[in-house]
Every structure is written in C-alpha cells, then in structure tokens.
Amino acid sequence: MILLDGKKLSEKIKVQLLEQSRQLKNENGRSPHLAAVLVGENPASVAYVNNKIRSCRQCEIGSALIKLEDTISEKELLEEIDRLNADENTDGILVQLPLPPHINPDVIASAIHPEKDVDGFHPLNAGKLSFGLPCFEPxxxxxxxxxxxxxxxxxxxxxxxxxxxxxxxxxxxxxxxxxxxxxxxxxxxxxxxxxxxxxxxxxxxxxxxxxxxxxxxxxxxxxxxxxxxxxxxxxxxxxxxxxxxxxxxxxxxxxxxxxxxxxxxxxxxxxxxxxxxxxxxxxxxxxx
Ligand SMILES: NC(=O)c1ccc[n+]([C@@H]2O[C@H](COP(=O)([O-])OP(=O)(O)OC[C@H]3O[C@@H](n4cnc5c(N)ncnc54)[C@H](OP(=O)(O)O)[C@@H]3O)[C@@H](O)[C@H]2O)c1
The missing domain is CATH 3.40.50.720 (NAD(P)-binding Rossmann-like Domain)
Known part of the structure; x- marks a missing residue:
C-alpha cells in the first residue's frame, strides 16, 4: 500500500512554484498577488486562510488578508469584490467558504472577475471546465x-x-x-x-x-x-x-x-x- 503523501509532494512542488513566481516578478515588475477575503471568524476558516497566506509567502507570492465582520451585508461584500476586481495589483481573489447564511455564495462566486477567479468557482470557469476549455480549475x-x-x-x-x-x-x-x-x-x-x-x-x-x-x-x-x-x-x-x-x-x-x-x-x-x-x-x- 502506498501512502499518497500530499504534504511531502506539496513541499516539492512549492520549490517549482517559487521559481515560477520569481520569473513572473521579473516579467511583470512585481510579484504575483493574491487577495484572500475572510468573512467572520470561523476557526476552521481562519486556519485554512492562514495556511494559504503562509504558503503564498513560501512561494514569494504577495498576499492580502481582508478580514470582514460576519454582519457585513451581501451588497457590502460585493462592493469589496468590485474593488479587488478593479485593483491592478491583485491577480487572484478568493473568498473563503462557508459564508454567513445571509450571503449567497453563488452570487459572490459570480461577482469575482473570471480572470481573477483562482478558486475556479465562477460559472464561466465551471462552464469552460465542462467543455474541456482552458480555465481556472477548482x-x-x-x-x-x-x-x-x-x-x-x-x-x-x-x-x-x-x-x-x-x-x-x-x-x-x-x-x-x-x-x-x-x-x-x-x-x-x-x-x-x-x-x-x-x-x-x-x-x-x-x-x-x-x-x-x-x-x-x-x-x-x-x-x-x-x-x-x-x-x-x-x-x-x-x-x-x-x-x-x-x-x-x-x-x-x-x-x-x-x-x-x-x-x-x-x-x-x-x-x-x-x-x-x-x-x-x-x-x-x-x-x-
Ligand atoms: N481537503 C481539502 O482541501 C478540502 C477542500 C474542500 C472540502 N473539503 C472537505 O470535503 C468534504 C466535502 O466538502 P464539500 O464542500 O464538497 O461538501 P458539501 O457541499 O456539503 O457536499 C457534500 C456532498 O456529499 C453528499 N453526501 C452527503 N451525505 C452523503 C451520503 N450519506 N452518501 C452519499 N453522498 C452524501 C451530498 O449529497 P447531496 O448533494 O445529495 O446533498 C453532497 O453532494 C468536507 O469534509 C470538507 O471539509 C476538503
């Protein structure tokens, strides 16, 4: 029986991703950048997001953790996403799930610009995936x-x-x-x-x-x-x-x-x- 060791494999792949990240910095004049949006303080979500940010750092990918109160309205969250969509220095946007019950995750996924949709949850990327077209895969x-x-x-x-x-x-x-x-x-x-x-x-x-x-x-x-x-x-x-x-x-x-x-x-x-x-x-x- 082979134990499929994701931890070990991920550390190996991160070395390659670091190289790619440095190359992109040379080409673009700045490091790749991820914006992670966290709504509320669900302990599992906090742990996942922190892990993602830590991994970005290992690969010299810039990151911003945007912490929002769980009382934020859907409209306010959409405004935050619009801001990140328009920000030239943000390459990727993720909104950590689950969201509070008053916010519809499908509405939020559809609001992220498909070219910044690094979680691959936007319907355009989901449709491309099912057509076998290049896209962001979840x-x-x-x-x-x-x-x-x-x-x-x-x-x-x-x-x-x-x-x-x-x-x-x-x-x-x-x-x-x-x-x-x-x-x-x-x-x-x-x-x-x-x-x-x-x-x-x-x-x-x-x-x-x-x-x-x-x-x-x-x-x-x-x-x-x-x-x-x-x-x-x-x-x-x-x-x-x-x-x-x-x-x-x-x-x-x-x-x-x-x-x-x-x-x-x-x-x-x-x-x-x-x-x-x-x-x-x-x-x-x-x-x-
Ligand atoms: N390792 C990771 O990086 C990672 C990433 C994402 C998620 N997860 C974990 O993966 C699990 C699934 O996540 P998710 O977001 O896909 O969950 P989800 O949205 O709750 O979906 C669960 C799916 O399982 C089905 N299901 C539930 N009970 C079942 C049963 N008794 N028999 C057969 N199917 C059943 C549901 O069927 P219906 O559609 O009929 O309700 C649903 O399709 C969770 O534990 C989550 O924490 C891990």
Missing amino acids: ATPKGIMLMLEHYNISLSGKHAVVIGRSNIVGRPMSIMLSAASANATVTLCHSRTSNLEEFTRQADILIAALGKPGFVKAGMIKRGTVVIDVGITRIEDPTRKNGYRLTGDVDFDNVAPLCSAITPVPGGVGPMTIIGLLSNTLRAAEVK
Missing part, C-alpha cells in the same frame, strides 16, 4: 489530479467513483476525471444514490468528498482500490492540545490495508488543495 480537484499524476496512477479506462457532488469538489472532480485528458469512466454518487456500496465496490479509484467522518468502511471497497479522502471534519478531542483532531471521510485504519494507495487526513488532499490555489494564482498573474 483547487481541490486540481490538487488531486496533480497528486495522481505524480504517483503515476493511471486513470485511462479505469472506473472512478466520486462520492459528493458539490460545485467545489465532487462535481468538478467528476468532470476532470472524465475529461479526454484523463479518460476515466466516472460514477458520481450523492445522498440520494441508492445502493451506494454497489458503486463503491466497483471503484478502481474512489474519491470520498462528503464530509461524513469515517463513512467509507472496508466492506465498501474492493482490494487494490486507490482511495482519495477529501473529507476534513474537526472532531472534539480533549487529549489534543488544540482540543480537536481532523478526521477524513474514510475509516483509514481498516480501509488502508485493502488499498493499493490512499491519502491520509491530515497531510493528503489538504496540502495539494493549496498547491492548486497557488498554481492558479501564478496562472492569473501570467494572464496579465
């Missing part, structure tokens, strides 16, 4: 594809089963796996899928992106499957210094012995998502 599926490529996991002709159909992970993942560049045959499962296990047991590659800790059990997969665990849930754990532990969607201890390869949580898909974001930011700086 960071998590992009990071997963890079990881599969790095570990020489062939996809062509394989049956990939994706659990979860969100616009940020499951659906774009299914599109990228079925694209002509990957050639997997894809089954996309969700909460209304009947007999889910019938599908997961057929999977050569199983992507679990549903947000239910330990959901994928050993009895749900066949021997030799490649398992990609996207889920990250904070579970209270008084034995930990920070009071919680991060848990994936896969029952790792019992599933891992059956797999040909599997990602750990943490240290699997999470660091690769950041690589997806950073590489999109460099691409946005190239478009200039």
Whole structure:
C-alpha cells in the first residue's frame, strides 16, 4: 500500500512554484498577488486562510488578508469584490467558504472577475471546465489530479467513483476525471444514490468528498482500490492540545490495508488543495 503523501509532494512542488513566481516578478515588475477575503471568524476558516497566506509567502507570492465582520451585508461584500476586481495589483481573489447564511455564495462566486477567479468557482470557469476549455480549475480537484499524476496512477479506462457532488469538489472532480485528458469512466454518487456500496465496490479509484467522518468502511471497497479522502471534519478531542483532531471521510485504519494507495487526513488532499490555489494564482498573474 502506498501512502499518497500530499504534504511531502506539496513541499516539492512549492520549490517549482517559487521559481515560477520569481520569473513572473521579473516579467511583470512585481510579484504575483493574491487577495484572500475572510468573512467572520470561523476557526476552521481562519486556519485554512492562514495556511494559504503562509504558503503564498513560501512561494514569494504577495498576499492580502481582508478580514470582514460576519454582519457585513451581501451588497457590502460585493462592493469589496468590485474593488479587488478593479485593483491592478491583485491577480487572484478568493473568498473563503462557508459564508454567513445571509450571503449567497453563488452570487459572490459570480461577482469575482473570471480572470481573477483562482478558486475556479465562477460559472464561466465551471462552464469552460465542462467543455474541456482552458480555465481556472477548482483547487481541490486540481490538487488531486496533480497528486495522481505524480504517483503515476493511471486513470485511462479505469472506473472512478466520486462520492459528493458539490460545485467545489465532487462535481468538478467528476468532470476532470472524465475529461479526454484523463479518460476515466466516472460514477458520481450523492445522498440520494441508492445502493451506494454497489458503486463503491466497483471503484478502481474512489474519491470520498462528503464530509461524513469515517463513512467509507472496508466492506465498501474492493482490494487494490486507490482511495482519495477529501473529507476534513474537526472532531472534539480533549487529549489534543488544540482540543480537536481532523478526521477524513474514510475509516483509514481498516480501509488502508485493502488499498493499493490512499491519502491520509491530515497531510493528503489538504496540502495539494493549496498547491492548486497557488498554481492558479501564478496562472492569473501570467494572464496579465
Ligand atoms: N481537503 C481539502 O482541501 C478540502 C477542500 C474542500 C472540502 N473539503 C472537505 O470535503 C468534504 C466535502 O466538502 P464539500 O464542500 O464538497 O461538501 P458539501 O457541499 O456539503 O457536499 C457534500 C456532498 O456529499 C453528499 N453526501 C452527503 N451525505 C452523503 C451520503 N450519506 N452518501 C452519499 N453522498 C452524501 C451530498 O449529497 P447531496 O448533494 O445529495 O446533498 C453532497 O453532494 C468536507 O469534509 C470538507 O471539509 C476538503
């Protein structure tokens, strides 16, 4: 069984991204720049954004963290996005999800200029993705594809089963796996899928992106499957210094012995998502 080490791989890729970033600085006369918008103080969101900013620094990508109160109106947030859209020194914009319930994430995603949409959530980029046209690919599926490529996991002709159909992970993942560049045959499962296990047991590659800790059990997969665990849930754990532990969607201890390869949580898909974001930011700086 191969442990797909996203942490180690991401550190290796960051060295290449640093080179690209320096090259872009030479060409553009300034470093690539990401604006990260954080609404409210959800502890998980704060941790994710800080991690993204730290990774930008490692790759000499400039960044600005724009912290807004969770009482901000949708209109005020749209005004902030307009300001960043118009700012010549901002190459990429991300708005950390989830947003407070009174703000519609689809409205916000549609307001970001498609050429600055480094999360790849704008409908124009989503449409281009499904047409197989060049676009900003959402960071998590992009990071997963890079990881599969790095570990020489062939996809062509394989049956990939994706659990979860969100616009940020499951659906774009299914599109990228079925694209002509990957050639997997894809089954996309969700909460209304009947007999889910019938599908997961057929999977050569199983992507679990549903947000239910330990959901994928050993009895749900066949021997030799490649398992990609996207889920990250904070579970209270008084034995930990920070009071919680991060848990994936896969029952790792019992599933891992059956797999040909599997990602750990943490240290699997999470660091690769950041690589997806950073590489999109460099691409946005190239478009200039
Ligand atoms: N590692 C990373 O970098 C990274 C990045 C993004 C997200 N995540 C994590 O990935 C997980 C999923 O995130 P998300 O934003 O895609 O979540 P989401 O928007 O809540 O979507 C969850 C999806 O899972 C499906 N689902 C829920 N329960 C199910 C069940 N019992 N059987 C089959 N399908 C089920 C839902 O189906 P319906 O559509 O029918 O409701 C939905 O499509 C979360 O734990 C999140 O924290 C990790």
